[in-house]
Amino acid sequence: MSAVSNDTIQRLRQELLLIEGYKAPESDAPDIPIGPLADAFPNRRFPTGKLHEFLAGTVQQAAATGGFISTLAGALLGQGGEAIWIAKKRRVFPPGLGAFGISAHRIIFCDIRNEKHLLWVTEEALRCTGISAVIAETADIGYTASLRLQLAIDESRVTGFLLRQSSTQLPPIASAARWRISPARSRSPIPGLIRVGCPCWTIELEKVRNGRPGLWQLEWRAGRFQPIEPATVALPYPERRRKTG
Amino acid sequence: MPGRRYLSIWFRHLITDQHIRHQPAHKNEAFVFATREKNLDIVSFASPAAVSHGIHTGMVLSDARLLLPDVRILPGNPDPGRLLRQIALRFNRYSPIVAVDPPDGLLIDITGCAHLWGGEAAYYTDIVTRILDGGYDVRAAIADTAGAAWAFTRHLKRPLIVPPGEHKTYLPTLPPTALRLSTAILERLRSLGMSRIRHILDQPRTTLTPRFGKELLQRLDQAFGETEEYLLPVVPPVPYRERLPCLEPVVTAGGIEYALTRLLEILCGRLEQEGKGLRTALLQCHRVDGKVMQLTAGTIRATCSITHLLKLFETRIPTIEPGLGIELFTLEAPVTEDAPPGQESLWGGHRAVEIAEFLDRITAKTGSVVFSRMLPAQHHWPERSFRSVLPDQSESNETWPADPRPIHLFDPPEPISVTAPIPDYPPMSFRYRNTLYKVAAANGPTRIENEWWVDTARPRDYYTVEDEQGARYWIFRSGHYEDEQPARWYLHGLFA
Numbered sequence: 001m002s003a004v005s006n007d008t009i010q011r012l013r014q015e016l017l018l019i020e021g022y023k024a025p026e027s028d029a030p031d032i033p034i035g036p037l038a039d040a041f042p043n044r045r046f047p048t049g050k051l052h053e054f055l056a057g058t059v060q061q062a063a064a065t066g067g068f069i070s071t072l073a074g075a076l077l078g079q080g081g082e083a084i085w086i087a088k089k090r091r092v093f094p095p096g097l098g099a100f101g102i103s104a105h106r107i108i109f110c111d112i113r114n115e116k117h118l119l120w121v122t123e124e125a126l127r128c129t130g131i132s133a134v135i136a137e138t139a140d141i142g143y144t145a146s147l148r149l150q151l152a153i154d155e156s157r158v159t160g161f162l163l164r165q166s167s168t169q170l171p172p173i174a175s176a177a178r179w180r181i182s183p184a185r186s187r188s189p190i191p192g193l194i195r196v197g198c199p200c201w202t203i204e205l206e207k208v209r210n211g212r213p214g215l216w217q218l219e220w221r222a223g224r225f226q227p228i229e230p231a232t233v234a235l236p237y238p239e240r241r242r243k244t245g
Numbered sequence: 246m247p248g249r250r251y252l253s254i255w256f257r258h259l260i261t262d263q264h265i266r267h268q269p270a271h272k273n274e275a276f277v278f279a280t281r282e283k284n285l286d287i288v289s290f291a292s293p294a295a296v297s298h299g300i301h302t303g304m305v306l307s308d309a310r311l312l313l314p315d316v317r318i319l320p321g322n323p324d325p326g327r328l329l330r331q332i333a334l335r336f337n338r339y340s341p342i343v344a345v346d347p348p349d350g351l352l353i354d355i356t357g358c359a360h361l362w363g364g365e366a367a368y369y370t371d372i373v374t375r376i377l378d379g380g381y382d383v384r385a386a387i388a389d390t391a392g393a394a395w396a397f398t399r400h401l402k403r404p405l406i407v408p409p410g411e412h413k414t415y416l417p418t419l420p421p422t423a424l425r426l427s428t429a430i431l432e433r434l435r436s437l438g439m440s441r442i443r444h445i446l447d448q449p450r451t452t453l454t455p456r457f458g459k460e461l462l463q464r465l466d467q468a469f470g471e472t473e474e475y476l477l478p479v480v481p482p483v484p485y486r487e488r489l490p491c492l493e494p495v496v497t498a499g500g501i502e503y504a505l506t507r508l509l510e511i512l513c514g515r516l517e518q519e520g521k522g523l524r525t526a527l528l529q530c531h532r533v534d535g536k537v538m539q540l541t542a543g544t545i546r547a548t549c550s551i552t553h554l555l556k557l558f559e560t561r562i563p564t565i566e567p568g569l570g571i572e573l574f575t576l577e578a579p580v581t582e583d584a585p586p587g588q589e590s591l592w593g594g595h596r597a598v599e600i601a602e603f604l605d606r607i608t609a610k611t612g613s614v615v616f617s618r619m620l621p622a623q624h625h626w627p628e629r630s631f632r633s634v635l636p637d638q639s640e641s642n643e644t645w646p647a648d649p650r651p652i653h654l655f656d657p658p659e660p661i662s663v664t665a666p667i668p669d670y671p672p673m674s675f676r677y678r679n680t681l682y683k684v685a686a687a688n689g690p691t692r693i694e695n696e697w698w699v700d701t702a703r704p705r706d707y708y709t710v711e712d713e714q715g716a717r718y719w720i721f722r723s724g725h726y727e728d729e730q731p732a733r734w735y736l737h738g739l740f741a
Contacts, residue, residue, distance in 0.1 A: 060716035060739060063653045067741020070652070082600055093654035093738060094619035094631045098645045100652075100741070108600075108636045110607065110616045117611050128603045130596035183741075185685065185715040194686045196711045199741050220741075 017042050022210040032075040035225030036218065037203065042210045048076065049157035050176035050209075051150055056165040064183040064201050066092060067100055069161045071220060073133040074102030076159055081132030084125045086110045086118060088137065099199075101223055119145050126152040126160050133159050139166040146173035177211075180204040184217055187228060200228055250359065250409070252340075252369070253394035254351040254376070254385045256332075260323045261292040262381045276317035279306045289322065293382070325349060333479040339372060344476035350398070352391050352476055365406050388412045391476065392468030396423035416468055417443035424464045430457050485523065485578035487511045494533050494570020498562050501530065501571065505558055506551070508576035513549040522547025522584030526554060530565055531573040538565045542609055545635060546601045547584035553602045557609040604636060621645050625693050627737065628656055648691075649709065651719040651738030658721070658735035665734075667726055671708045675720065677736050682712040690722075703730075709740065717741075 022042055032046035041047055054069065056062040073083050085092060085107050094104035112118045115138070122136040126149055141162065153160055164170055181204070186197035198221040205213045218225045256262065265272050275295035277288045286306035295316060300309045309316055329345045336343045342354035355368065362368040365387055376383045386397035386405045393412035397405065400423045401415060416423070419442050421434045434457075439445055445453070445465065453462050466472040487508050495501060505528060516523060524547055530538040542557035565571075608614055617633035621643045624630050627650070665672035671687035689708035695701065703724035711717045717740035723733045 059653070060714070063651070063739035064716075064741050066652045070741070081596060091653040091655075093627070093651055095621065095627075095645050095648075096650040096652040096654070096738070096740075098647070099649065103645065104619045104621075104631070108604070108616050108618055109633075112611060112615055114611070120610060121607050124603060124606060128599055130599035131603070183715040183717060185713075186711060186717070188686065196686045196688045196709045196717055196740075199717070200715060201741075202715075 014043075017210055020210055030076055030078060032072060033224055034072075036216055036227060037205070037214075037225065040205050040208055040211045040214050046072070047176055047209070047211075048159045049153060051146070051153055051160045051162065051174070053146075053162045053164065053173060053175035053178045055170065055178065055180045055206075056163065057167055059165070061180075061182045062163065062165040064199075065163055065165075065179075065181040067199055067220070068179075068181045068201060068203070069135055069163065070097055070100035070102050071225075072159075073107075073135060073161070074100055076132045077102060077106050081130060083107045083133040083135065084110060084131055086112060086122055086125065086134070086136040086138075088113060088115075088118065100220065115140055122160075123148055123152050126158050127156050129156045129158065131158055133161065135161045135163065137163045137165070139164045139170060141173055142171065143173055146175065150174050175207075176209045177205060178207040180206060184228070187219065248409075249354070249356045249389060250365070250387060251389070251391040251394045252353040252355045252372070252385060252387050253346070253391065253398040254353070254372070254383060255398045256329075256349045256376075257382045257384060258290075258293055259325055259328065259349045259381070260290040263323070263328060264319070265292075266380045271317070274317060275300070275313055276319055277306070277309060278319050278321065278323060280322050330479055336372075337480055339368075341480070342476055342478045343480070344478055346395070350395070352395065354391075354476055355387065369406055390468060390470040391474045392425065392464065393470070395425060396468060399423060413469060417441065417446055421445065424461075424468060426461060426464055430461055433457065485512060485516065485521075485581055487515075487576050489574040489576075491572050491574070494567075494572050495574075496567040496570045498565075501562050501565060501567070501574075502555075502559070504571075504574045505562070505576070506555060508574060509551045509554055512576055512578060513551050513554070516549040516578065516581065520583060521581045522549045523554075523578035523581050525578065525580040526557075527577045527579060528558060529575045529577070530567075530571040531575070532567065532571050533569045536568065538571075540565065542605070544601070544605045545608075546598075547582035548598075548602070549584070550602070553605070556602075557605055560610060600636075624696065624699075626695060626699070627654060627693070629699070649740075651717075652741040653739040655737055658737040661720065661734050661736045663720070663734045665722075669706065671710055672720070672734070675710075675718075675734065675736070682716075682718070684710045685713045686711040693721075707737070 030048060032048065034046050038044040038046070054065045056065045077083055083106060088111070090109055090111050092109070097104045110121060112121055118136070118138055119141065122134060125131055125134045141164070149160060162175070182202045184200040184202045186200045188195040189197045198219050200217065200219045203216045203218055207213060217228050219228045260278065261276070271292070273294055274292065275298060276292045277295050277300060278290040279286045280289045281287070288300060288302055288304045288306055288309055291300045291302060295313065298313045300312055300316065306318065325348050326345065329347065329351065333343045333345050333351055336351065336353060340353050340355050340358045344352045346352045359365040359368040362371055369385065369387060373383060373385055384398050386394050386401065386407065388394040388397055388407040389409055389412050393407070393416060396416060396419055397407060400419045407415060420440060421431060421442060424442065434445070445461070450462070463472065467474045489504050489508050491504070495504060524544055526542045528540045532538065540558055540561055542554060544557070548554070604616055607616065616636055618636045619631045620634055622630055622632040659677065661675045661677045663672035663675040669690055671689055672684055674681055674683045687708050687710040690706035692704055692706050694704045705721040705723055707719060707721040709717060709719055718736055719738035719740060720734060720736050723735060724730060726732050
């Protein structure tokens with residue numbers, strides 16, 4: 001086994017990807033630092049210029065997803081361009097975005113009440129090569145509509161993020177990757193005290209084209225993804241409080 | 246101001262002439278209009294026949310009666326301003342810039358207009374004959390400046406068409422009343438014995454302003470052409486307007502689109518040549534039955550791209566009801582801006598243009614401006630800590646505060662009920678929308694005081710709490726425990 005070198009395996013993988021019809025991101029596409037998540041993707045590169053779907057069942061999950069998408073969009077914006085955040089009702093709090101490496105004034109927020117208009121605007125935005133990232137919050141999107149978005153992306157190579165929040169089961173759509181982000185317990189920054197630390201997420205990649213789905217528990221600290229270190233074990237919060245007073 | 250020419254028109258008996266137009270029987274009669282001021286009847290306008298008997302404007306009516314016992318007195322207070330405006334509108338065929346010169350004159354910028362009539366003499370004759378035919382007694386003069394034309398109209402016998410540059414030789418011989426000065430200054434000049442403009446010119450310039458105020462020098466410079474005088478045209482010029490009449494009434498969407506394309510080609514070509522771009526475009530479709538259908542399109546940056554503008558209109562062309570047909574299309578650009586060709590590269594190039602065009606298309610589709618960019622605002626209160634601006638102002642030097650802030654904010658905050666040890670410990674659990682969340686970790690409190698100059702809500706103590714699943718919340722207690730009102734708890738946001 002050891003006779004087969006790493007290079008050979010890499011070469012064979014590349015060939016397989018070509019046979020599977022994988023279109024690599026253009027060479028000038030930004031390399032998104034995604035830490036341990038890179039294992040899931042072909043060539044260990046985050047697929048830009050694709051449609052990413054994010055599922056959220058609760059408002060808490062939607063907030064965590066918003067943070068996760070912001071880190072990706074922030075890295076995409078590092079190369080210039082603009083991001084568009086399309087929503088029916090804007091919940092994003094601009095001062096909160098800075099923690100994820102994106103300054104709010106680089107984003108154009110669109111508030112669109114009408115569902116049909118929202119999909120139209122999303123499609124138009126995805127056609128516009130001057131835009132780096134399109135973030136659309138809509139649960140109500142069918143398979144056909146997602147194909148349209150996919151087609152628009154194929155021409156423009158814009159990266160699209162669809163945030164679908166719904167407490168019920170949603171119909172499947174065409175996307176390059178399907179994610180589910182939920183909040184995870186954070187690590188206290190001060191050992192021995194029970195404090196809220198850096199954002200931590202359970203990241204579930206349910207489906208990815210030409211890649212391997214997976215599950216990670218990661219922490220967003222100092223501007224990059226890091227595995228959550230084993231938390232210092234402390235008494236559960238209420239008991240401790242009762243003791244002290 | 247080389248090359249400019251102005252025409253001044255003076256209606257010597259504006260109001261009375263107008264009255265005679267309506268009542269030809271009064272033509273050679275002596276009549277006056279009288280108004281009541283401070284319990285005195287004052288002559289406001291007097292007819293030429295009355296003037297020849299010595300009656301003049303401003304005279305007390307009883308004095309006028311002494312001079313001419315059977316003078317006809319007419320009631321009412323005619324408004325010369327309105328009448329002048331009406332007349333001025335009719336003169337728009339002679340020049341686009343016609344300004345009212347109260348109380349009894351018009352000032353017209355005729356630069357580049359006279360040659361269409363075959364020279365200034367023919368132009369002058371045409372205008373004066375037209376006014377005389379209308380029954381008004383008139384004097385008019387053409388000169389290099391509006392001020393000089395005004396002076397020559399009222400104070401120079403001849404020539405009334407002063408050749409370019411020669412106004413400087415005639416002006417000094419005229420009395421100071423030719424300078425459009427206020428009565429107080431005229432009175433002072435008279436008492437100093439300055440009966441001609443040349444007497445004023447003999448004085449050192451620096452002494453004039455302290456002695457007579459700014460007005461004298463300003464009027465003098467305007468008359469001689471040393472400073473620019475701006476006329477306020479009665480019809481604001483709409484320079485960018487194109488018409489497309491149709492031989493056969495148009496009833497199809499394809500036809501409308503073709504007409505629009507043709508109009509855009511003409512208008513945008515012109516805008517581009519003049520280094521301008523449009524911000525608003527207005528398409529009017531005049532139907533056979535007299536109704537006008539119209540569409541507007543707005544852009545967030547000046548543009549003269551035909552394809553882009555066509556796209557903005559395209560989606561709404563089907564909303565035009567052609568009825569029996571459209572016989573005339575007009576396209577107007579009411580709002581334009583300078584857009585030098587080099588601007589696009591300065592402003593971030595192709596990308597910025599593309600995004601601006603994309604935003605315009607959204608506005609055209611949804612019918613309202615739905616996008617904004619967020620900039621930090623100088624407020625601590627979370628709801629007021631950002632402000633939205635139009636996306637065209639992208640670069641900002643302001644930085645966002647580094648305090649931890651949630652990614653989602655509930656506005657208004659959602660009320661919750663909590664179990665919390667007093668005085669200022671974080672809650673142990675809270676109930677939000679009938680779900681109980683147990684607090685597993687907490688940061689805080691952080692107090693945010695309200696700005697008393699904005700409103701008087703109570704101060705808030707914020708806690709960042711994490712529940713057992715790891716979801717992070719931003720909750721606050723409004724007010725102090727010691728207050729008469731009980732403290733209330735709210736959920737204000739969610740951290741990622």
